[in-house]
Amino acid sequence: MFSTSPIRDVAVIYGVETKRINDAVKNNPDKFPQNYMFELSELEFKDLRSKFSSAKFAKTRVLPKAFTEKGLYMLATILTSPQAIQATIYIIE
Numbered sequence: 798m799f800s801t802s803p804i805r806d807v808a809v810i811y812g813v814e815t816k817r818i819n820d821a822v823k824n825n826p827d828k829f830p831q832n833y834m835f836e837l838s839e840l841e842f843k844d845l846r847s848k849f850s851s852a853k854f855a856k857t858r859v860l861p862k863a864f865t866e867k868g869l870y871m872l873a874t875i876l877t878s879p880q881a882i883q884a885t886i887y888i889i890e
Contacts (some may be wrong), residue, residue: 803837803845803861807869820863821875828875833868834852836860 808815822829837845837860845861865874866888873885 801862805861807864807872809886810880811873811876812878813876818872819875821872825875828871829868833871834862834864834870836862 804815804818807875808818837884839860842860870885870888873881873888
């Protein structure tokens with residue numbers, strides 16, 4: 798199964814700021830190959846904006862990144878918040 802989760806949603810799931818997720822990815826590029834995380838296309842981002850009216854999307858200057866299920870698991874192994882640990886257990890189960 799292939800699903801995606803934008804970084805903002807992942808931050809909520811793992812109980813961290815989006816900056817922590819961006820830093821984790823930036824500091825561990827070898828742990829996030831292309832099939833673990835990718836950037837949304839212009840069309841995908843436009844579609845996302847049309848479905849969710851959010852002021853935060855209006856401020857976005859770069860295309861958002863999204864994680865696949867594998868990427869979510871890899872990220873969960875890097876983050877150490879209690880909520881991230883619980884998310885890791887949930888993913889494994």
